[in-house]
Amino acid sequence: MAKSDQELPEGFRQLKTQVAGHTFEESNAEAVGLLQDSKAGCVLKPLGKPECGERELRFYESLAEAGASGDNDLLALLRGHVPRFYGPLKLVVNRRERTFLRLEDLTRSYAKPCVMDVKMGKRTWDPESSPNKRKVEEAKYVMCKQKLGLCLPGFQVYLPKEEHTQETTILRHGKDYGKSLNVEGFKQTMALFFNASTSDSKSRRAGCELLLKEVLRQLQEILAWFQRQRLLHFYASSLLICYDYSRLADPPKPLINGYHQNDDDPATWVRVKMIDFAHVYPAEQGLPDENYMFGLQSLIEVVQSILHR
Ligand SMILES: Nc1ncnc2c1ncn2[C@@H]1O[C@H](COP(=O)(O)OP(=O)(O)OP(=O)(O)O)[C@@H](O)[C@H]1O
Ligand SMILES: [Mg+2]
Numbered sequence: 001m002a003k004s005d006q007e008l009p010e011g012f013r014q015l016k017t018q019v020a021g022h023t024f025e026e027s028n029a030e031a032v033g034l035l036q037d038s039k040a041g042c043v044l045k046p047l048g049k050p051e052c053g054e055r056e057l058r059f060y061e062s063l064a065e066a067g068a069s070g071d072n073d074l075l076a077l078l079r080g081h082v083p084r085f086y087g088p089l090k091l092v093v094n095r096r097e098r099t100f101l102r103l104e105d106l107t108r109s110y111a112k113p114c115v116m117d118v119k120m121g122k123r124t125w126d127p128e129s130s131p132n133k134r135k136v137e138e139a140k141y142v143m144c145k146q147k148l149g150l151c152l153p154g155f156q157v158y159l160p161k162e163e164h165t166q167e168t169t170i171l172r173h174g175k176d177y178g179k180s181l182n183v184e185g186f187k188q189t190m191a192l193f194f195n196a197s198t199s200d201s202k203s204r205r206a207g208c209e210l211l212l213k214e215v216l217r218q219l220q221e222i223l224a225w226f227q228r229q230r231l232l233h234f235y236a237s238s239l240l241i242c243y244d245y246s247r248l249a250d251p252p253k254p255l256i257n258g259y260h261q262n263d264d265d266p267a268t269w270v271r272v273k274m275i276d277f278a279h280v281y282p283a284e285q286g287l288p289d290e291n292y293m294f295g296l297q298s299l300i301e302v303v304q305s306i307l308h309r
Helices: 050-065 073-081 131-139 142-148 175-179 183-193 202-228 290-307
Strands: 035-037 042-046 085-093 096-104 113-120 150-160 168-173 232-234 238-244 270-275 280-282
Touching: 042 085, 050 073, 050 085, 050 096, 050 280, 073 202, 073 270, 113 290, 142 150, 142 183, 142 290, 150 175, 150 183, 150 290, 168 175, 183 290, 202 238, 202 270, 202 290, 232 290
Parallel strands: none
Antiparallel strands: 035 042, 042 096, 085 096, 113 150, 113 238, 150 168, 232 280, 238 270
């Protein structure tokens, strides 16, 4: 079966902007990736292996319920940093019924979606994993994971074809590329992803600066949440960084009554959200999630160094 021949329910298609994780495979009808319902502006994530899928579903459900009793406000605050959750949904894909999570599509309405999946933490195995799984995880992405507490399973970015042109080309890389990166390579890839060296025109340079500042603002908010919380530890979870390339080179819109139009708010074309909660556990001994925070702090430093270079 070719990738395009998958039997999908009407109204759904493969999520073209999926840059990492489990995907559809040509020769394996059992392998299912994320789907997109572009009319509803949501993506559908198939539940993973039974324990993982249930853990992720429970995580989203606990966030949805949080805040009602007042004693779990911190959990309610986390809702702002993850995709909105619209409940589970059963769909038949390749003649088999599966359960999906309906989530806000973080790339919705983007004309030229740039997407990067950054996996967080030096330790990417959960407390229940076998000694073998630990070994396998320890051996992956060693060069930047152990130093930065970050690794790069995949990304896609639009880049200008040549200097001073409107034409673009798209660059996509998966986990093999991420595994080849050392710290310097990781930093260079981040700069490439943010179009920091290809921003030749004045307006694109300004756009790139806006982008980096907005990414930093959202990263700092997530860090502030982690500094307060002692509830959860996140293993093998990612940050999804998304922006719309077409807005980088957009000339500034005229002010209306002294205000920029609403869609000029960079938060509409830049989104940094936490995803992938198949390995979220209650915090051990009520401790903060130092593992996640270490990665987050180094990500903030990398973005700052691109902004200030
Ligand atoms: N809410 C979302 N909006 C847009 N794209 C998403 C969203 N969630 C996931 N994606 C895309 O799908 C990819 C894989 O997602 P995710 O990490 O949740 O799945 P996975 O790694 O296959 O999951 P698991 O580890 O639970 O098996 C991401 O890298 C991203 O490209
Ligand atoms: Mg993932």
